[in-house]
Every structure is written in C-alpha cells, then in structure tokens.
Amino acid sequence: MAELTHFDVASIDEMDPSIADGYRVIYDREVPFELRLHEANAPQQVGTLEAVKAKVLVLGDEHSLQSIRVELSSEADLFFHYMHVIDEAGFLAIQEQQKLMVEFADYPNVLIRMLNNCIKEPHSHLAVFVMKQDVDARLDFIQNMEYKFVELMSCHFIRSPEEIVQHQITFRYNAVKTRLNMMQGRLEDVNNLVKLKNPSLLLQLQKSTTSWGGR
Known part of the structure; x- marks a missing residue:
C-alpha cells in the first residue's frame, strides 16, 4: 500500500x-x-x-x-x-x-x-x-x-505582496500534488485488490478506461 x-x-x-x-x-x-x-x-x-x-x-x-x-x-x-x-x-x-x-x-x-x-x-x-x-x-x-x-x-x-503570492502558489501546487499522489496510491491499492480477487474484472476496467481516454 x-x-x-x-x-x-x-x-x-x-x-x-x-x-x-x-x-x-x-x-x-x-x-x-x-x-x-x-x-x-x-x-x-x-x-x-x-x-x-x-x-x-x-x-x-x-x-x-x-x-x-x-x-x-x-x-x-x-x-x-x-x-x-x-x-x-x-x-x-x-x-x-x-x-x-x-x-x-x-x-x-x-x-x-x-x-x-x-x-x-x-x-x-x-x-x-x-x-x-x-x-x-x-x-x-x-x-x-x-x-x-x-x-x-x-x-x-x-x-x-509578491512574497505572499508566491507562498500561496507554492502551497496550492503542493496541495494538489499531494492529493494527486494520494489518489494514485489509492488507485494502485484498488487495482491490486481487484487483480487478486477478480483478474478478469480488472482487464475490463482497464479496457473501459482506455476506451474513455481515446474519446
């Protein structure tokens, strides 16, 4: 995990x-x-x-x-x-x-x-x-x-002031990056669980994701 x-x-x-x-x-x-x-x-x-x-x-x-x-x-x-x-x-x-x-x-x-x-x-x-x-x-x-x-x-x-603006931008960037990492980690956990319990379902999910991404 x-x-x-x-x-x-x-x-x-x-x-x-x-x-x-x-x-x-x-x-x-x-x-x-x-x-x-x-x-x-x-x-x-x-x-x-x-x-x-x-x-x-x-x-x-x-x-x-x-x-x-x-x-x-x-x-x-x-x-x-x-x-x-x-x-x-x-x-x-x-x-x-x-x-x-x-x-x-x-x-x-x-x-x-x-x-x-x-x-x-x-x-x-x-x-x-x-x-x-x-x-x-x-x-x-x-x-x-x-x-x-x-x-x-x-x-x-x-x-x-510019210094405060820069601090705010840095915080917002890091917050988004951290949340993205959390979601990617969670997605990896779900993938591993589904792969263990139902490998065919994982293949369906991956195909579905690919088809949506190609639209």
Missing part, C-alpha cells in the same frame, strides 16, 4: 501559509464576484463575473478578537491575491464612516452572511470587486431592491 494513502488530509491544510501567523480559518468558499478595473478619468464599466475563493480568518477567539483577515484568490489566475486586514481600531473608523450597526466581534459573521447571500441569491445580492491600477481595491456588497441598488457595506483590500 502506498505510503501517501495514509496521509492525513487535514495536514494538507496545516501547510496553508494563511494560518502560519496564528490566524485560523472560519470560512472558505467560492463566491460569485463581479470583477471591475477602475481607471482614472474613465467611465465605470460592467465587469466580468468570476468565481473567487473567499477565505475569512480571525486572530484570537470570540471573546477577545484581535484581528480579522479576508483573503481573495482565484483558480483562474494564480497570481490574483488580495487581502482585507482590520483590527478593532480600524473597524471603529469604518463603523463610523459607513454607519454600520454591528460591533467588531460580529464583523466576521456579517462578512460570512453577506458572502453566503451572494452565493444563495446572486441576482439580488452582489459582490462587486473594483481593482485600481495600484495595489488598492474595494469590495462592495450591493443589494438589488428591484427599483434601486443599495450598497450595504464596503471593504478596502490591498493586493498581496
């Missing part, structure tokens, strides 16, 4: 550089985003709809929350990586500016609820990500009220 078959899948996640500094992941899903490029002195244009992986992380527990970080990445573009990092002092400024009716401790749950709404009700709840030509970007959560669009909340993002 291949050694990697026994590899604990959870240990792959433990290699995630996002949690290397003490943060823990509380949300990790693909969310439909409208991606827009903002150019100075140019009219705002409709963006492209893409699936963006949104990861919400927290530092500290619910009774002593120290910091919140939201990471955005994309399977379509490995070099797409943005972060929104905020502590309580930074949140208070946003709370006053945007007239938010939630406290810092509730902010992660509010973010998660809005992201989930964009997944469940994409026609009425929109996530618009506006990227500027520099490192800055903005995520607007917008609700379509039929007669008008209402901006619910806005979050400031920055493009991640």
